Amino acid sequence: MEIRRLRPEEFEEAGAVTAGAYAEYAPGGASPNLDYRDRLADVVTRAEQALVLGAFEDGRVLGTVTLELDRRIPGGHPRPPLRPDQAHVRMLGVDESARRAGVGRALMEACLEEARRAGKARVTLETTETMEAAQRLYEAMGFERRADEVFDDGFLLRTYEYRL
Helix, strand or coil, rough: CCCCCHHHHHCCCCCCCHHHHHHHHHHHHHHCCHHHHHHHHHHHHHHCCCEEEEEEEECEEEEEEEEECCCCCCCCCCCCCCCCCEEEEEEEEECHHHHCCHHHHHHHHHHHHHHHHCCCCEEEECCCCCCCHHHHHHHCCCEEEECCCCCCCEEEEEEEEECC
């Protein structure tokens, strides 16, 4: 398996893999938030503003992850700006056929390495209550749970932090 920055010709396939990875968390397999599904698939915009890594095997995209190093990607619930010592992981998604094969862990380890290379002291991320497999991965890697964030509309995010 190869982990590297996505190339423009891979953006469409990578976006489909990422959006597909989140489909199971929506009732009936359809996204309750089409705006978010569109943002998951929009690798072009993310790659302009953040580092988007992919996991590849035999030329096929197995999964992707986005790492905010300097600024937040706009959209969704309002978030405070990144602190100078902070990198933030977003939109980790692994194709269903490649799950439980170490793809998510490899992408996360690449994020930690990129954050170190960028001189960051910590990596943060957020996940939803229903993403239990992701929570197990983060905790097994040494991410520490922080206070949940609840937004005005009742949406809850579990927050994690890893000290480099």
